Amino acid sequence: MWIQKKMLLDARPRGFHIITDEVTNQLPEMRQINCGILHVFIQHTSASLTVNENADPSVRSDLESHFNQMVPENQPYYRHTLEGPDDMPSHIKAALLSSAVSIPVENGNLALGTWQGIYLCEHRNRGRGRNLVLTLQGE
Numbered sequence: 001m002w003i004q005k006k007m008l009l010d011a012r013p014r015g016f017h018i019i020t021d022e023v024t025n026q027l028p029e030m031r032q033i034n035c036g037i038l039h040v041f042i043q044h045t046s047a048s049l050t051v052n053e054n055a056d057p058s059v060r061s062d063l064e065s066h067f068n069q070m071v072p073e074n075q076p077y078y079r080h081t082l083e084g085p086d087d088m089p090s091h092i093k094a095a096l097l098s099s100a101v102s103i104p105v106e107n108g109n110l111a112l113g114t115w116q117g118i119y120l121c122e123h124r125n126r127g128r129g130r131n132l133v134l135t136l137q138g139e
Helices: 020-025 028-032 057-070 087-096
Strands: 002-009 013-018 035-042 047-053 100-106 116-126 130-138
Touching: 002 020, 013 057, 020 116, 035 047, 047 057, 047 087, 047 100, 057 087, 057 116, 087 116
Parallel strands: none
Antiparallel strands: 002 130, 013 116, 035 100, 035 130, 047 116
């Protein structure tokens, strides 16, 4: 079985946001999959996706702090600056993370580890709605 759906995430502020439940709620068909894979792709270049800690919120704030230190705004060598000081850093952060995650599906559920969740990594100061493409394959 192959299923593909598009979904729009609500706008979120800059930071790392757990979206696992929002994604799985779009795919009730996943309950029928015993063995498969879910591929989640974000159609943007200033936000990204990753899988990480889903329990302690300090992980999300620490990731945000680290990425802001690692890729600071207002660097004199940035040439792509027309959309504001957060624009070029957001593209770099998105390149360092990923535009997609693939997660195994086992017995109708994502086969995530106990402390894992899917993150939307919003790199712009004022994020906007983000488009995802969800592709579910399995039997």
